Amino acid sequence: MSGEHEIYRTLLNAEERGEAVALVTVIRVEGSVPRHEGSKMVVRADGSIVGTIGGGMLESMVIKEALQTISDGQTRSASYTLNDLDEGDPGICGGTIEVFIEPVGISPTVLIIGMGHVGKALAEVA
Template sequence: MHNDFNSQLLAELAAAQAAGEPVVLAVIVKARGSVPRHVGAKMLVYENGRISGSIGGGEMEARVVQEAAVSLSDNQPRIVPYTFIDPERGDPGVCGGEIEVYIEPYLPPAAV
């Protein structure tokens, strides 16, 4: 099931690229402790904010969507850390773990 979902998501990414639609691929690349999703979880974020897939939901996923918008505007990939310890301190959850999310923009080729 996991591989089928990954194949479907990557096919969706390829279709977006073929259509010239800006999209970001977000992938959990590091996870430690109690976290909502684990290494390899993927999500696509479209320019209009629509998502496909999930890397955990909630506040953390909303923050990844915001970071994806920045990535689309500056066309720069990044790795963003998130902790799930203390919401009062601004953390996006209380699971107690930590993750790092790789965010990679896919933009249409520049017109010449």
């Protein structure tokens, strides 16, 4: 199974089981980076992953953000520069990568107050 198929299979399985996961997508790259725009990674609530956006410290930082997304259900984007100037290390790549992190399998809660015809209609839609 190709990496892309594995990503989508994991998302489908998570949805079927009601498992909350986060989908990470590389949305912008600048300079030398380990993966291209459109690269994807699924992060599970236990921190395990399917796919990759480049490995190393980048992936470790993104997993932390993805776990927060699973926890609070909020989408987020983050940008990372792939070097460590404080350590005097220009990094393997030296470029910048931006990711979009979205929750999958997390159903929003709708609170309906009232028992009238509007509340009933809203409950049917929700």
